[in-house]
Amino acid sequence: MKKYLSVIIIIILAFSSLGCxxxxxxxxxxxxxxxxxxxxxxxxxxxxxxxxxxxIRFENMSLYLDNxxxxxxxxxxxxxxxxxxxxxxxxxxxxxxxxxxxxxxxEVEPDIVEEDVIFLITYYDGEEEYxxxxxxxxxxxxxxxxxxxxxx
Numbered sequence: 388m389k390k391y392l393s394v395i396i397i398i399i400l401a402f403s404s405l406g407c408x409x410x411x412x413x414x415x416x417x418x419x420x421x422x423x424x425x426x427x428x429x430x431x432x433x434x435x436x437x438x439x440x441x442x443i444r445f446e447n448m449s450l451y452l453d454n455x456x457x458x459x460x461x462x463x464x465x466x467x468x469x470x471x472x473x474x475x476x477x478x479x480x481x482x483x484x485x486x487x488x489x490x491x492x493x494e495v496e497p498d499i500v501e502e503d504v505i506f507l508i509t510y511y512d513g514e515e516e517y518x519x520x521x522x523x524x525x526x527x528x529x530x531x532x533x534x535x536x537x538x539x
Contacts, residue, residue, distance in 0.1 A: 419480040424524035438464035487529035
């Protein structure tokens, strides 16, 4: 009977300790993602969403749409909708010691030959990217900002 009692105690201890073990985050889970989608059924709205891959809390999240700021502190995501046909988008996020950034100009349904192009994205360096209906939602991982060490 003592043998069975010790086995039961070991099983109880094993199950009670399972809640204490944290599952590791997948690689890159704490890097924020920008998701931009387009909905023609709702007044041709562009949906801008900033979030982590998992349910990760960011200390600071901000979204600038044509220099108008939408900010959230201690949040999991931030979302904004617009029906502008052209806009400058800048997003920032901070998690622990890391700062992340993305910026580009979006032109919605640009006047070009290809009919299925929804976004013409012009990045800060002048590079352009066409996003068609089949490529939606547009998803980008934000760039980490590497801060240079201050000289003393």
